[in-house]
Amino acid sequence: MKYGILAAIGLTATLGLPAFAANDPAGEVRTFGIVPQQSASRLAQMWGPFLNKLGEETGTTFRFRTAKDIPTFEACLAEGAYDVAYMNPMHYAIFSEESGYRAFARQADKRLKGIIVTRxxxxxxxxxxxxNAQVAFPSPGAFGASILTRAALTDMGVDFEPAYVNSHDSVYRAVAAGLMPAGGGVMRTFNATSAEIRDELTIVYETEAFTPHAFAVSANADADFTADMQQAFLRIAEENPELVSGIGMVGLQIAADGDWNDVRALEMSHEESGILQEGELTCPSD
Known part of the structure; x- marks a missing residue:
């Protein structure tokens, strides 16, 4: 049955973020969490058509969820708050172990690099x-944009002061405006930022490449739901490539937990990764 169409936009009670409401209250409803690399309104605009189609394909209504910043998103991953989540590689390496998330898909033919941009x-x-300069990063635990770029600067013996500005788009805006001399990002969000901002910037460094972000289901998901998600992702990628390009990707493929062993091989602790290091963070509830 194709009853789970995400047709209406409202507000969540606690975050004031765009959310997709079920068209059919009898249908199954699950939360789909998106790492907040960009503003909530921008993410909802990008992901809405894709989640709409995913709902049709699986007979499930997916409620869009994100967070005000990446550390808060990490707190939600730690609690297993999302039924399905799109998370960065270090998030997956940590929260597959600690919260039981299991990957089912990822961007096809893609390796993730961090980039450093300047005007x-x-x-x-x-x-x-x-x-001795301030360098802008989205958050301590942003894998490509922060973890890899900070590590590159440190390996080169550059002393710098990190300034965390909550999102990739905020990094690009700060550098374009001349508020910071440089900042960390990734190619997907750099290409997705506004042309007006992007035209002011140039990429001066790229890091080594790793397995990209994971699409993962929570520990409570059964095997049938996971299999349905995998097949729906493949169908959408084949039949509706415009919906995949709308979320900044060129294709989708089935993934397995071991795909992120390259990230695990970095053997970074919570402290080294910067994930969940900003005080007593909690995940907001609806």
Missing amino acids: KDAALDDLSGLE
Whole structure:
């Protein structure tokens, strides 16, 4: 049955974020959490058509969920608050172990790199020019944009002061406005930011590549639901590629837990990763 169409937009009680309401109250409803790399309104605009189609394909209504920032999203992952979640590689390496999330899909033919951007008119020949500078990052636990880029600067012996500005888009805006000399991001969000901002920036460094973000189900998901999700993702990628490009991807493929062993091989602790390090964070409830 194809009854789970996400047709209406409302507000969540606690976060004031866009949310998709069920068209058929008799249908199954599950939450779909998206890592807040961009603003909630932008994410809802990007992901709404995809989640709508996913609901049709699986007979499930998916309620869009994100968080005000990445650390709060991490707190929700720690609680297993999302039935399905799109999370970064380090999130998956940690919360597959601690909260029981299990990957079922990922972007096809993709490796994730962190990037460091500056203004096009910046006189920055190499990263040593960031010595003793403030550098913008989305959050401590953003894998490509923060963890990998911070590690690259540290490995090069560059002393810098991290400034966490909540989202990838906020990084790009801060650098474009000249408020920060440089910032960390990833290619997907860099390409998805507004042309007006992007045209002010240039990429000066790329990190090593790793397995990209995971689509994962919670520990409570049964095997049938997971299999339905995998097949629905493949059908959408084949039959509706415009919906996949709408979320900034060129394809989707089935994933297995072991795909993220390259991230686990970094052997980063919570403290080293920066995940869930900002005080007593809790996951908001509806």
